[in-house]
């Protein structure tokens with residue numbers, strides 16, 4: 001009877017029994033009459049022990065000619081051994097080479113990041129990248145789980161759009177049958193329409209910004225989740241944001257301690273991510289910055305340095321609200337008692353990771369929104385549908401956008417967002 005094919009992360013259910021593992025050779029070493037094969041199958045790593053005296057000659061010869069990342073099928077009996085990776089190993093009886101990998105380029109020696117990014121399609125197989133993207137997968141699932149639980153309807157926003165949301169300097173333009181179209185910078189405007197239909201809605205997909213700068217926090221293509229709520233004020237928006245961030249961090253801590261350990265991530269800062277998060281106004285933030293020696297003028301936007309100083313003043317993510325109107329997007333609702341500031345909120349992650357969420361309350365008055373569109377020199381005709389939301393049953397509403405890559409970099413403790421997305425698009429990279 002053929003041994004059953006099993007996943008490496010299920011070996012514990014087969015101790016003492018013969019199984020097959022189908023996978024790739026991650027590494028191997030030999031010691032005299034024994035060869036130790038480290039086999040990965042996508043779910044984990046297992047040590048397969050080939051003892052010359054226990055196998056046929058062809059199996060022994062095969063084991064010794066295997067190369068890194070050759071694909072293979074290993075049959076062996078499962079044995080518990082806490083010294084082995086994952087706590088189990090296979091005592092090999094049979095071995096079938098499926099495809100010999102010749103000169104696999106990513107050898108165990110160190111490689112530069114550009115070399116690794118040029119080979120991103122293979123680099124994904126390494127333990128560090130595997131750990132990061134497994135956490136990403138859980139993060140994405142936790143986002144959806146949260147919004148399902150909170151009664152939000154998924155409404156998919158278009159990628160091909162007629163107009164800017166976050167300023168016209170970072171648009172990727174494309175030709176739409178002779179008409180200019182732009183890759184979505186944000187699904188927000190469409191979520192406002194969805195919120196008037198469903199009450200609470202969200203979109204979750206790729207968004208695009210032609211950022212003409214090389215920074216550790218910016219990608220040209222990144223994934224953003226964007227909830228929107230009708231009848232919502234700034235406090236509702238902040239409470240939703242802290243609930244989401246606490247939920248996703250909690251899920252990752254529940255499920256990925258081994259991966260976080262492999263990434264050498266100190267999880268203590270993540271254990272403190274629980275609501276309520278502190279909130280400071282822009283004015284208060286200016287005071288904190290000045291007390292910490294930053295020479296900052298009222299009215300200036302905050303860059304990475306200012307955000308790091310601000311976030312270091314708190315033990316968990318911190319909201320900054322009521323930014324000056326002139327540094328924020330056209331749709332931001334002014335504070336009723338102070339029109340020079342807006343009811344916006346950015347959430348800054350600790351440890352210098354900076355802005356992970358941007359959002360706020362939207363202008364719900366038709367005349368004011370039309371004036372803002374004009375002040376920002378935006379083509380009014382491209383926003384007529386958006387203005388309709390203020391013509392037919394306008395209500396206070398708002399939401400935010402959370403960048404998945406920014407959150408993943410923070411949770412994993414990574415220095416750059418390029419490792420947080422399977423195939424990063426940065427200023428000089430469109431390959432692979």
Ligand SMILES: NC(=O)C[C@H]([NH3+])C(=O)NS(=O)(=O)OC[C@H]1O[C@@H](n2cnc3c(N)ncnc32)[C@H](O)[C@@H]1O
Pocket residue numbers: 165166185186187188209211217218219220222224226227355356357358359360399400401402403404405406417
């Ligand atoms: N529905 C909304 O209210 C969202 C709103 N229209 C918006 O796009 N806000 S944002 O420009 O601050 O971007 C939101 C977040 O999107 C992330 N973001 C924003 N730009 C980037 C780039 N270039 N790379 C990676 N991540 C990025 C980052 O976490 C920001 O906090």
Ligand SMILES: [Mg+2]
Pocket residue numbers: 346355357358
């Ligand atoms: Mg922002």
